[in-house]
Amino acid sequence: xxxxxxxxxxxxxxxxxxxxxxxxxxxxxxxxxxxxxxxxxxxxxxxxxxxxxxxxxxxxxxxxxxxxxxxxxxxxxxxxxxxxxxxxxxxxxxxxxxxxxxxxxxxxxxxxxxxxxxxxxxxxxxxxxxxxxxxxxxxxxxxxxxxxxxxxxxxxxxxxxxxxxxxxxxxxxxxxxxxxxxxxxxxxxxxxxxxxxxxxxxxxxxxxxxxxxxxxxxxxxxxxxxxxxxxxxxxxxxxxxxxxxxxxxxxxxxxxxxxxxxxxxxxxxxxxxxxxxxxxxxxxxxxxxxxxxxxxxxxxxxxxxxxxxxxxxxxxxxxxxxxxxxxxxxxxxxxxxxxxxxxxxxxxxxxxxxxxxxxxxxxxxxxxxxxxxxxxxxxxxxxxxxxxxxxxxxxxxxxxxxxxxxxxxxxxxxxxxxxx
Amino acid sequence: xxxxxxxxxxxxxxxxxxxxxxxxxxxxxxxxxxxxxxxxxxxxxxxxxxxxxxxxxxxxxxxxxxxxxxxxxxxxxxxxxxxxxxxxxxxxxxxxxxxxxxxxxxxxxxxxxxxxxxxxxxxxxxxxxxxxxxxxxxxxxxxxxxxxxxxxxxxxxxxxxxxxxxxxxxxxxxxxxxxxxxxxxxxxxxxxxxxxxxxxxxxxxxxxxxxxxxxxxxxxxxxxxxxxxxxxxxxxxxxxxxxxxxxxxxxxxxxxxxxxxxxxxxxxxxxxxxxxxxxxxxxxxxxxxxxxxxxxxxxxxxxxxxxxxxxxxxxxxxxxxxxxxxxxxxxxxxxxxxxxxxxxxxxxxxxxxxxxxxxxxxx
Numbered sequence: 001x002x003x004x005x006x007x008x009x010x011x012x013x014x015x016x017x018x019x020x021x022x023x024x025x026x027x028x029x030x031x032x033x034x035x036x037x038x039x040x041x042x043x044x045x046x047x048x049x050x051x052x053x054x055x056x057x058x059x060x061x062x063x064x065x066x067x068x069x070x071x072x073x074x075x076x077x078x079x080x081x082x083x084x085x086x087x088x089x090x091x092x093x094x095x096x097x098x099x100x101x102x103x104x105x106x107x108x109x110x111x112x113x114x115x116x117x118x119x120x121x122x123x124x125x126x127x128x129x130x131x132x133x134x135x136x137x138x139x140x141x142x143x144x145x146x147x148x149x150x151x152x153x154x155x156x157x158x159x160x161x162x163x164x165x166x167x168x169x170x171x172x173x174x175x176x177x178x179x180x181x182x183x184x185x186x187x188x189x190x191x192x193x194x195x196x197x198x199x200x201x202x203x204x205x206x207x208x209x210x211x212x213x214x215x216x217x218x219x220x221x222x223x224x225x226x227x228x229x230x231x232x233x234x235x236x237x238x239x240x241x242x243x244x245x246x247x248x249x250x251x252x253x254x255x256x257x258x259x260x261x262x263x264x265x266x267x268x269x270x271x272x273x274x275x276x277x278x279x280x281x282x283x284x285x286x287x288x289x290x291x292x293x294x295x296x297x298x299x300x301x302x303x304x305x306x307x308x309x310x311x312x313x314x315x316x317x318x319x320x321x322x323x324x325x326x327x328x329x330x331x332x333x334x335x336x337x338x339x340x341x342x343x344x345x346x347x348x349x350x351x352x353x354x355x356x357x358x359x360x361x362x363x364x365x366x367x368x369x370x371x372x373x374x375x376x377x378x379x380x381x382x383x384x385x386x387x388x389x390x391x392x393x394x395x396x397x398x399x400x401x402x403x404x405x406x407x408x409x410x411x412x413x414x415x416x417x418x419x420x
Numbered sequence: 421x422x423x424x425x426x427x428x429x430x431x432x433x434x435x436x437x438x439x440x441x442x443x444x445x446x447x448x449x450x451x452x453x454x455x456x457x458x459x460x461x462x463x464x465x466x467x468x469x470x471x472x473x474x475x476x477x478x479x480x481x482x483x484x485x486x487x488x489x490x491x492x493x494x495x496x497x498x499x500x501x502x503x504x505x506x507x508x509x510x511x512x513x514x515x516x517x518x519x520x521x522x523x524x525x526x527x528x529x530x531x532x533x534x535x536x537x538x539x540x541x542x543x544x545x546x547x548x549x550x551x552x553x554x555x556x557x558x559x560x561x562x563x564x565x566x567x568x569x570x571x572x573x574x575x576x577x578x579x580x581x582x583x584x585x586x587x588x589x590x591x592x593x594x595x596x597x598x599x600x601x602x603x604x605x606x607x608x609x610x611x612x613x614x615x616x617x618x619x620x621x622x623x624x625x626x627x628x629x630x631x632x633x634x635x636x637x638x639x640x641x642x643x644x645x646x647x648x649x650x651x652x653x654x655x656x657x658x659x660x661x662x663x664x665x666x667x668x669x670x671x672x673x674x675x676x677x678x679x680x681x682x683x684x685x686x687x688x689x690x691x692x693x694x695x696x697x698x699x700x701x702x703x704x705x706x707x708x709x710x711x712x713x714x715x716x717x718x719x720x721x722x723x724x725x726x727x728x729x730x731x732x733x734x735x736x737x738x739x740x741x742x743x744x745x746x747x748x749x750x751x752x753x754x755x756x757x758x759x760x761x762x763x764x765x766x767x768x769x770x771x772x773x774x775x776x777x778x779x780x781x782x783x
Contacts, residue, residue, distance in 0.1 A: 002424060308556070309775065311555070321737065323733050327730075331716060338422050342423070408701040412681060
């Protein structure tokens, strides 16, 4: 039955997160943006207790279902709203500051990959560390210099050393959010995509868990970015990195065979991560929209929703369209997440919400800078930062175009060959 | 709890209407548009699906429960078939829904049972005025209290089925506030003028209607002495029209998608090209997004919450969305899109209409 009501446990967490966003994020936003690569320590220490609880809740759910990652009611007594809880939190934290949000001590993308491609045992094993000790981070390494959206042409290799039953990873990955936090500054984890057979194309690609402080991993480069500067984006160099055999994510069949099953399992990560990116986009959009409305109201420009079209000024029309685009992107995101909760496939819907939200927040924040004139452009305020932060959502987890391609193939029923 | 799936009843209703739209409406809609006339048996079959009677409570002779969400689902499904036919079937809603939402107990008891009948009563409503600067919150048509009566003066346009109507719900400004009055046909001073010549929805007969010192008893004022909260009614109307717009947009998108898969140029279907495929992806996304926005506003209405703001934003956004999607559909069909043998030019004309359709449908 159609309903837009959030479960009460999610409604209950919103106040706490709003407080974090207002008190632990916003006051540090400008400073962290101006001093790239500085750690948002207040935010991390305030959120770590909370994210531990979130992961505990997920683990408890996993234990009840013996680790099955089915989120649907078939595997569970009812729908699993844990991803919804995460996504609503991401929206709120990104309203606070998208750069800091990415530093959330949480399995994040690495967790999504473990959840999508791992076995029940692996899910329990790798997530447990996020419920204890010092703050930890999760990351995912997929992109290479010559393998962006075309990730099947990646060159990082994983070779099995049969004597020790270990995988040996070699190669270089780029654009890894939290790579440094996950592997160098904490005992976190990074899911690394590599090929066990470079001749096999997609069929050879598997995902591996590399844990924090594993020898042979080094930070090759720390990027300087347009926005989300509080978040570190690094290149990781893997030089004969040895990891246990069981750190290859997936079933024995995936582990032993060269089929596209492993690749497809790993690609499923995006069905969960794309709504998360969309949620972050929506959070920034809401921040920009609220600030714009507030500032304009101080100037006596207030929206009257009873005005007919011919009485609306250009600014009022822009504001209303900003509101519509924000709302639409959020609803598409909620739909993709709700489908996960009910155990339905959401490949199409997750790409749809991701490209739409990325596009919406890019437009909304650019509009906000425009509507506020010199104030919008000034570094005294955060709007210009939000515009720079926003743009990443149009790019990572698949550019707008690659997600449109996925949507297009899906609605047309086309293969990769039919629609390139 | 958060859920975007239709319940069983809505699914059945959706399927029933989809079948009707496909098997009945799509067979006649082009001729109806060209002739300006919908076959009465098609209208009757649509009425018999029972959307309105099942939303009227049993206490007033109906068979069910009012739900804006269900109304939105149904309206989209109808409008996928054809907009003019949809608006035609929904004309009785223009009086019944305001009665349900804002009528006094006496008014509901007197009129609502008429709408639960096998034949729809010939009731219609008059809101739109023939002005560039039409504003439903600041009507030019006036209602002035005179003793136990009201005296109405003004000109209305796009009044559906005015020629055969027995009763009009006329919106007029009383001391600057929009109120509504039940005005029986044939009353002195009420004149049904010429049939409107519109860009689209030509199958739906609409008329110019003038009111010159029309005198009705004060008891005919909707909601009694206190009157109505017009913004609430307009909100319901905007949600209904937005749902219809989603139906028109979905029809356009689906037609363009299937065409693009069939149409071969340079040795392969044009849908193999990103320039076409990406347009279709955008169209699909816009349709889904708008539907979710419609449902959210409708859901708020069902919860008894105010959705005036949502509906205003929705109207602006969806009016643009449906036009864009219909325009893209014409574009995907290229030259054929411009030819009246194909439906997309009709949908483009209908799509533009939503900008001026305030009050022409209500759920």
